[in-house]
Amino acid sequence: MNLASAAPVWSSLAPVFLLIGAGVVAGRASWIRAEAVKDLSNLAFMLLIPALLFRTMSQVHVEQLDLRPIAAYFVAALAFLAGLIGIFGFNPRGVVMALAGVFSNMVMIGITLVGLAYGQAGLVTLLTLVSVHALVLLTVATVVLELSVARSAPDKASGLWRTAGRALAGSLLHPIPLPILCGLLFAQTGWQMPAVVDRPLALLGGAFGPVALVLVGVTLARSPVGTHWRSAVGISACKNLLLPVLVGLSGWAFGISGLALTVMVVAAGLPIGANVFLFSQRYGVAHEWTTASIGLSTLMALFTLSGWMLWLA
Helix, strand or coil: CCHHHHHHHHHHHHHHHHHHHHHHHHHHCCCCCHHHHHHHHHHHHHHHHHHHHHHHHCCCCHHHCCCHHHHHHHHHHHHHHHHHHHHHCCCHHHHHHHHHCCCECHHHHHHHHHHHHHHHHHHHHHHHHHHHHHHHHHHHHHHHHHHHHHHHCHHHCCCHHHHHHHHHHHHHCCCCHHHHHHHHHHHHHCCCCCHHHHHHHHHHHHHHHHHHHHHHHHHHHCCCCHHHHHHHHHHHHHHHHHHHHHHHHHHHHCCCCHHHHHHHHHHHCCCECCHHHHHHHHHCCCHHHHHHHHHHHHHHHHHHHHHHHHHHC
């Protein structure tokens, strides 16, 4: 790979990992205390990211969207999820471990990285995936987890369809899919966003990337990778290396090429998302293993994402 193609990749990755590194330093030095992380996360997810998503998608027309990347991505991701469940076992711990192998950190890391590397066109493809990423994977995971609970302990199982319905509603009425859908609806009206509204949205959206990446670093600083790193290597490799291969092959089979295929592979190669830890807490399984896997996957992404982006360049 020549220096000309490597330079834009490194220039896009460097700010991402420098901000994560700054967060690690802030976390280690206790400049951002543990009790403040939740408030900063709420700021990012309830105010900054909705502004970014709404403003970006308010300039996109539905007829211009290519929905093939969604189909290709989730064909690969769901098939891989099923295969990992077969390996780890059809039980709550096995399902959570399998989810770690397919759930990408598309929001906190992916949006900033793709925006820097591939601009507005790349963001449109990524946000099309983001709009249904949590909806599809978390709803499927919830249903499968409830089925596994019912199978292992029928007396502890809650109503499966009621739980699935709550998961579906929660995924739609969420600060990520909702502003994407609202932005798309606004774009179809043909109205022009007033400058007095557009400028604050741009400022709020611009603040999301730095805040989110620093929070990733703060979380990493407190992640007890420790003795669990050996068991986390396998799933981190699956997430960072094997899933992008499968998504790339699926995209190729669907006839996708160019920037859309590149964004799909990069999205698949992003580290494990934090929602997996929430599932481990909810079902009381694999807490430390999940935390170690998220931390290790994020550290590995410095090298694996560089490799994918260089190769795709």
